[in-house]
Amino acid sequence: MSEMQEFIVDTTNKILKKHVAKELIDASEQGEWSGNLWDVLVESGLVSVGIDEDFGGTGGDSTDAFAILRLAGKYAAPVPIFETIIAGWLLAEQKVETTYEPTSFILDLDNDLTGDEFTLKQVPWGRHVTQVVYIGKINNQYKLAVLPTEKAQVENNQNIAGEPLDNLRFKGLNLEELTQFEVERDSISEKVLNYAVLGKLAMMAGAMEQVLDLSVFYANERQQFGRSIGRFQAVQHHLAALASETAVVLAALNYAIVAFEEGSMKEELSLAKMKISEAAGTVAGISHQLHGAIGMTHEHQLHQVTRRLWAWREDFGNEAHWAKKLAKAYIEDNELSLWDFITNEKRGNVHAGSTI
Amino acid sequence: MKNLDLPVVKFTPEQNKFRMEVRNYLKSERESGAFETTADSWMTSYSPEFSKKLGSQGLIGMTWPKQYGGQERSAIDRYIVTEELLAIGAPVAAHWFADRQSGPLFLKFGTDEQKDFFLPKIAKGECFFSIGLSEPNSGSDLASIQTRAEKVEGGWLVNGMKIWTSGAHHSHYMITLCRTSPKDEKNRHAGMSQLVIDLSADGVTVQPIQFLTGEHHFNEVFMDNVFVPDNRLIGEVGNGWKQGMAELAYERSGPERILSTFPLLQEAVEHLKEQNDVSALAQALQLVARMWSLRNMSIGVAQMLEEGEDVSLTASLVKDLGTKFEQAVAETVRLLIDTTPSVTSEKLIDRLMAESVLHGPGFTLRGGTTEILRGIVAKGVLAQ
Numbered sequence: 001m002s003e004m005q006e007f008i009v010d011t012t013n014k015i016l017k018k019h020v021a022k023e024l025i026d027a028s029e030q031g032e033w034s035g036n037l038w039d040v041l042v043e044s045g046l047v048s049v050g051i052d053e054d055f056g057g058t059g060g061d062s063t064d065a066f067a068i069l070r071l072a073g074k075y076a077a078p079v080p081i082f083e084t085i086i087a088g089w090l091l092a093e094q095k096v097e098t099t100y101e102p103t104s105f106i107l108d109l110d111n112d113l114t115g116d117e118f119t120l121k122q123v124p125w126g127r128h129v130t131q132v133v134y135i136g137k138i139n140n141q142y143k144l145a146v147l148p149t150e151k152a153q154v155e156n157n158q159n160i161a162g163e164p165l166d167n168l169r170f171k172g173l174n175l176e177e178l179t180q181f182e183v184e185r186d187s188i189s190e191k192v193l194n195y196a197v198l199g200k201l202a203m204m205a206g207a208m209e210q211v212l213d214l215s216v217f218y219a220n221e222r223q224q225f226g227r228s229i230g231r232f233q234a235v236q237h238h239l240a241a242l243a244s245e246t247a248v249v250l251a252a253l254n255y256a257i258v259a260f261e262e263g264s265m266k267e268e269l270s271l272a273k274m275k276i277s278e279a280a281g282t283v284a285g286i287s288h289q290l291h292g293a294i295g296m297t298h299e300h301q302l303h304q305v306t307r308r309l310w311a312w313r314e315d316f317g318n319e320a321h322w323a324k325k326l327a328k329a330y331i332e333d334n335e336l337s338l339w340d341f342i343t344n345e346k347r348g349n350v351h352a353g354s355t356i
Numbered sequence: 357m358k359n360l361d362l363p364v365v366k367f368t369p370e371q372n373k374f375r376m377e378v379r380n381y382l383k384s385e386r387e388s389g390a391f392e393t394t395a396d397s398w399m400t401s402y403s404p405e406f407s408k409k410l411g412s413q414g415l416i417g418m419t420w421p422k423q424y425g426g427q428e429r430s431a432i433d434r435y436i437v438t439e440e441l442l443a444i445g446a447p448v449a450a451h452w453f454a455d456r457q458s459g460p461l462f463l464k465f466g467t468d469e470q471k472d473f474f475l476p477k478i479a480k481g482e483c484f485f486s487i488g489l490s491e492p493n494s495g496s497d498l499a500s501i502q503t504r505a506e507k508v509e510g511g512w513l514v515n516g517m518k519i520w521t522s523g524a525h526h527s528h529y530m531i532t533l534c535r536t537s538p539k540d541e542k543n544r545h546a547g548m549s550q551l552v553i554d555l556s557a558d559g560v561t562v563q564p565i566q567f568l569t570g571e572h573h574f575n576e577v578f579m580d581n582v583f584v585p586d587n588r589l590i591g592e593v594g595n596g597w598k599q600g601m602a603e604l605a606y607e608r609s610g611p612e613r614i615l616s617t618f619p620l621l622q623e624a625v626e627h628l629k630e631q632n633d634v635s636a637l638a639q640a641l642q643l644v645a646r647m648w649s650l651r652n653m654s655i656g657v658a659q660m661l662e663e664g665e666d667v668s669l670t671a672s673l674v675k676d677l678g679t680k681f682e683q684a685v686a687e688t689v690r691l692l693i694d695t696t697p698s699v700t701s702e703k704l705i706d707r708l709m710a711e712s713v714l715h716g717p718g719f720t721l722r723g724g725t726t727e728i729l730r731g732i733v734a735k736g737v738l739a740q
Contacts, residue, residue: 212737235734236730236731236734236735237734240729240730240733241730243360243737244677247673248649248650248653248677250360250361250362251362251649251652252645252652254361254652255364255648255649255652268648271648274642274645278642278645278646319642319645320638320642323638323639323641323645324638327634327635330637330641331637338625338644339444339622342647
């Protein structure tokens with residue numbers, strides 16, 4: 001980790017620790033906007049990392065942003081930081097300056113917006129964002145467009161973590177007047193998925209770190225039969241399984257991030273997505289077993305991370321979706337044996353032993 | 357909570373080139389009939405001829421100083437070679453323990469005389485070692501061993517018994533953990549020492565224990581008043597436990613804890629690819645995703661070992677997850693492809709399936725059981 005990144009991680013950690021309490025996440029689920037938290041994140045430049053200062057960003061690179069998102073996942077920060085960062089990257093690539101407004105994005109290639117009445121379905125954080133970066137068709141042409149939400153009617157909906165996933169009904173918006181850019185379907189889709197999947201994986205890894213921390217704390221604190229339950233082998237094995245899954249998830253994430261950063265990412269994204277989405281269910285399940293009944297109450301904070309893991313593992317396709325996609329690609333590119341495929345180093349060319 | 361991130365290792369173009377050279381060499385050896393691919397080859401596929409060939413290629417003791425017959429290559433280079441050997445299922449059992457554990461142990465704790473005597477022979481692929489740890493009443497509770505070495509003039513007199521000693525019927529020496537002073541209940545790990553026992557010495561009896569297939573891999577080794585000269589004590593008297601634990605990190609985190617059944621997985625993927633079976637291939641690739649992640653971890657641990665960092669917790673994580681994965685390969689593949697598992701079958705996939713299923717129980721036992729590893733990991737995380 002670079003010094004710069006250590007600083008960013010440290011700052012983010014302090015902010016989230018101070019501002020994200022269970023009550024804040026509860027309130028967000030009830031529909032409240034976490035305005036204070038958002039303002040602090042904006043002022044600290046954390047929603048605009050990875051965007052050049054020329055476009056109003058904070059500078060830094062995508063690795064810094066993934067480190068921030070990992071912490072956002074860990075604390076279950078109830079703000080659209082993931083959506084805003086990635087929307088910001090997509091806009092900066094079109095030379096659009098960052099506004100620091102809460103922004104969402106939606107990749108919906110089958111949608112075609114026409115006329116002056118249309119709907120965007122399942123927009124993350126739709127009710128709280130001021131604009132949505134839409135990637136899909138407008139009048140039968142693939143576009144990346146910015147849709148201001150002020151004229152949209154919001155139909156509330158949520159994912160199983162209680163995060164907004166709203167339908168936005170737009171009326172009277174002139175499609176011609178939108179900020180918009182022509183895009184090529186496959187390349188924009190790949191780009192958005194690369195950003196989005198990696199960002200979400202970082203958040204899932206963070207959430208798993210939190211699950212492990214909560215579980216260790218509980219195993220030390222909870223007493224039964226006159227001793228802490230962490231002294232029982234059966235419980236220790238749960239803890240070991242949680243630590244193992246978390247460590248292997250981080251190994252998957254970190255390799256994918258390095259491949260991405262070097263511009264050599266190919267199947268690393270699928271493999272990381274497949275492993276981490278699979279681990280999400282395992283980790284959530286074990287942690288609930290370890291916590292017993294208290295872990296399934298609303299009062300306890302465990303569900304704030306486990307419900308996110310259950311929600312996020314489906315985002316942008318679950319592990320089976322990505323496995324099938326990879327299988328198809330592998331059958332088409334039939335040359336490589338499995339071992340060639342696994343050791344087909346495209347990252348490389350940097351000294352052995354570099355660490356992130 | 358301690359950070360569970362491991363280093364991300366990037367192979368250099370030179371290393372990638374080296375990997376291809378090793379791979380091509382092994383493929384040509386297989387084509388010339390020097391060996392057949394097997395699952396679990398590092399434990400069960402024994403060929404002194406092939407070990408000697410690898411030695412002559414400079415592929416044993418690669419990281420050791422040149423003065424002892426090594427190549428002074430990096431731990432990552434060695435990692436590449438071990439991976440390539442396992443992926444193709446080459447017969448490496450003869451020299452495996454000497455290369456992995458005994459050599460590094462001599463380098464770290466041995467005398468100059470011991471290094472001069474043993475290391476060049478090991479690097480040539482001519483000198484094989486077994487590891488004498490478990491005893492009939494000391495399995496997971498290793499500190500309870502009873503084999504004892506008494507000080508006598510000019511050396512030690514060893515009495516006791518070791519069990520599950522892989523390859524002792526082939527090996528020349530056994531690094532033997534013994535009690536050199538009586539057990540102290542307050543400090544159970546004190547009073548043990550490591551001695552090199554010459555397996556052809558008077559008083560040593562090696563008896564086979566048949567594996568469940570009837571094959572002969574492991575043994576009982578009886579030691580009846582075996583004299584071990586002073587110069588065959590490794591390191592310090594009484595420091596045997598600590599020295600032995602340092603070896604375990606190498607033993608637990610290597611690619612052999614992930615790749616024992618890889619030949620089966622590769623063969624299965626080839627079948628499914630040929631059949632254009634996207635849905636079954638997708639399920640096989642889910643295993644590949646696990647393997648890729650584990651491999652990233654294992655390489656990270658290798659890097660940390662090279663840098664002298666403490667990896668006892670992470671090495672245990674790798675072994676626990678890796679060996680479970682090795683078992684999962686057979687259990688998943690059998691549902692994706694119809695096979696008739698048979699060690700005598702001419703069909704490669706049938707044979708690899710048979711080997712993977714039959715050897716499966718050992719994966720999560722050898723080198724520290726899953727239960728012991730999880731105990732180590734849990735204590736590590738609870739203490740933080």
